[in-house]
Amino acid sequence: MKIKLLLLVFLLISKTISAQIVGKVTDTHGAPLPYVNIYLQNSYIGTTTNDDGNYSLNVSDKKEYKVSFQFLGYKTLTKNITATSFPYILNISLEEETTSLDEVIVNTSEDPAYRIIRKTIEQRKENLEKLSEYTADFYSRGLWHVEDVPEKILGQEVGDFDGALDSTRTGIVYLSETISEIAYQKPDKFTETIIASKVSGNDNGFSFNSAQSANISFYENTVELNAALVSPIANNALNYYNYKLDGVFYEGVKLINKIKVTPKRPKDRVWYGYLYIVEDDWQLYGVELSTTGSAIQIPFVSDLLIKQNYKYDTDYDFWVKLSQTIDFGFGLLGMKGDGRFIAVYSNYNFEPEFTKKTFTNEVLSFKPEANKKDSLFWKGIRPVPLTNEELKDYIKKDSLQVLRSSKQYLDSIDAKSNKPGVMSLLTGYTYKNSYNKWSVGYEGPLRGINFNTIQGWNSKAGLTFFKWYDDNQTNTLSAAVRADYGIAEDRLRFTAGILRNFNWKNKLRFSLSGGSKVAQFNDEEPISPLINTIATLFFERNYMKLYELNYGRLTYSQEVINGLHLYASVAYENRKPLFNNTNYVTIPNKDVSYTSNNPLFPNDFTNTAIAEHNIVKSKLRARINFAQKYFSNPDMKFNIGDNKFPELNISVENGTAITESYYDYTHLEASLNQSISLGNKGQFYYNLKGGTIANGEGISFIDYKHFNGNQTRVGTSPNYTNVFNLMPYYEFSTNKSYFEGHLEHDFRGWILGKIPGINQLNLNLVAGAHFLSTEERKPYSEVSIGIDNLGFGKFRLLRVDYVRSYYNGGSEGAFIFGLKFIDLLRL
Secondary structure, three states: OHHHHHHHHHHHHHOOOOOEEEEEEEEOOOOEOOOOEEEEOOOOOEEEOOOOOEEEEEOOOOOEEEEEEEOOOEOOEEEEEEOOOOOEEOOEEEOEOOOEOOOOOOEOOEOOHHHHHHHHHHOHHHHHHHOOEEEEEEEEEEEEEEEOOOOEEOOEEOOOOOOOOOOOOOEEEEEEEEEEEEEEEOOOEEEEEEEEEEEOOEOOOOOOOOOOOOOOOOOOOEEEEOEEEEOOOOOOHHHOEEEEEEEEEEEOOEEEEEEEEEEOOOOOOOOEEEEEEEOOOOEEEEEEEEEEOOOOOOOOEEEEEEEEEEEEEOOOOEEEEEEEEEEEEEEEOOEEEEEEEEEEEEEEEOOOOOOOOOOOOEEEEEOOOHHHOOHHHHHHHOOOOOOHHHHHHHHHHHHHHHHHOOHHHHHHHHHHHOOOOOOHHHHEEEEEEOOOOEEEEEEOOHHHOEEEOOOEEEEEEEEEEEEEOOOOOOOEEEEEEEEEEEOOOOEEEEEEEEEEEOOEOOOOEEEEEEEEEEEEOOOOOOOOHHHHHHHHHHHOOOOOOEEEEEEEEEEEEEEEEOOEEEEEEEEEEEEEOOOOOOOOOOOOOOOOOOOOOOOOOOOOOOOOOOOOEEEEEEEEEEEEEOOOEEEEOOOEEEEEOOOOOOEEEEEEEEEEEOOOHHHOEEEEEEEEEEEEEOHHHOEEEEEEEEEEEEOOOOOOHHHOEOOOOOOOOEEOOOOOOOOOOOOOOOOOOEOOOEEEEEEEEEOOOOOHHHOOOHHHHOOEEEEEEEEEEEOOOOOEEEEEEEEEEEEEOOEEEEEEEEEEEEEOOEEEEEEEEEEOOHHHHOO
């Protein structure tokens, strides 16, 4: 009853707070029409109907207006009205557009649509030039709706999404809006300032429904939606699509061609649906195009539909986008739902006066108090009215938020979740005090069980503490104490650490850690404990080589200026050699036996690769992202990857021995890496590294430069730009100068998508090349060819490559099986 009363009060207040033309748009049968464009003639003052067909058009003066109603598939209607009082009610019924082919001379050899498409392609660049710069106002609204949400997913409680789900496990889980001012200048200068942001159920939330992410232009050759989809009017579109003229109609004196678009190969990165093209202007009047989740390689998405509506600008003689909607369905792990994003553009200015300060690396920012606007403000400025469902969601969640932030409620929720389970002693347990913003946890040993030949069966257990000082958890303190015990070694080791994260603006953080642990000689840990456990127990391949590290370490990191991250650490380390302590194997292999823990001489079980010693290590690394773009709000800064420039890393590491000076060294290294989008031809990656170790003749093998090899035939990363998949882990380690390079190209269906039969599988062809050069050895190289996006149904986390290595006149080949989810399981 309270919610209904609030809803009634809200509706009554909202009717009187601004001057508006309001109403409902339906078809001739009385059904509401969503996303109809409504605008004042000869202006960019406009709005769009919501899902219920309702609209509100904000105007300021009591006078005569010409109001136009435009919707794809329906006749455009213009009404002359005289607004003598507000709100002025104007309900409209639109008739379906009757398309005709009577005026078209049909050529028996080719559909007339091809002539229209060719003309439009010829003028594609000119049409892009016509929108070379502008400013505009932008409104967006995003919504995610779910149905039949299971109570548990993979054994974990799902909950009610903070009150979003009703008794049928259905509801809106995300609803947000933004009002912003945008500016654009070709080719890629863009900035957006959000003046109002609203997130349902979070009065401190910031929406990131940005205009840049909604900037979908079919005049570009490709449309980037996770994958690059070929536009139906791209330069090479005739290689991908079939076209059919479905009919013509008039918009005033302009002839509009309705063209049906169908893919030549449905499994390509393509669209299907309708284009509306203006005769003689060869510009878009409207777009109604769909694609699939497999095309954009997001398997849990079923279909995605984009609608765009354009309005003719008589002053500048071109058609300008007024609105855009994106609708999609999804389903995963028993949960299904749908979502939509609405974008409305208004108040265009095609002759802006830009200065040098207009465009910076900050592409999105929020004005002060942007997330504190009340409902009266939103009612007065929102161009698309809320639906009844959306309005109820705001009222319900805003009411729930007050309740859910109270101490009584938070304590009751904690009391329920803080109850230990039957298996908590083995799996772990967390006690949380949400109101006072802290939690303590116990990490059980069951999840950390592994096997290696030094410790035998081993596991970890620990205690953790976490404290947050703000609602968004950008200012935090965490601490942990962990114990690691190996049965065969009969040794218990302890580590402890504390981390202070001050903010998410410049990401300033300090940490202090220390203790005793077993560590891989390569501190990048090229072999995961899980993979090593399987390789050791079932194949008698004990690839992981370990030493004992007793240490104390202080670290610091910060983004000192945009694009420049500094990382520094200083540590005291005591290193001790270790030996195998077990020969246990689950499945013995007659032709294979365990090797020693000496990575230099695997068959030497007496001597070790290192002698016990002490050293002080310091390291300084700078990560430079050139011309780094970013989003920001008052609490956070989010850096955006830009494939125009590489990332540069420069580091210097010094080692100073306590007694033996021959352990002293200086290690200099630099690297460049980049991901380059080649449109529908895929993604190209490279990673180049080079360095040298000064005074490295007598240093410990631990401080050599180690390269990420792989002898397990299992890949564990999304791409292979930091690993040699057939290289032994430590055979090429060096204490001198070195250079390594990794190249990989993911064709993203550009090749396999064109092969009949195979294109039904939605697979990606991947090719790679890898090279290593050191002073003391001949160059080592690898080439590979593989298939990615393998899997079952919506789960496509597998990859298979054939890799060939070349070294010292010899060559070897093997298949690598990529398990991209293994990174999630690394312990």
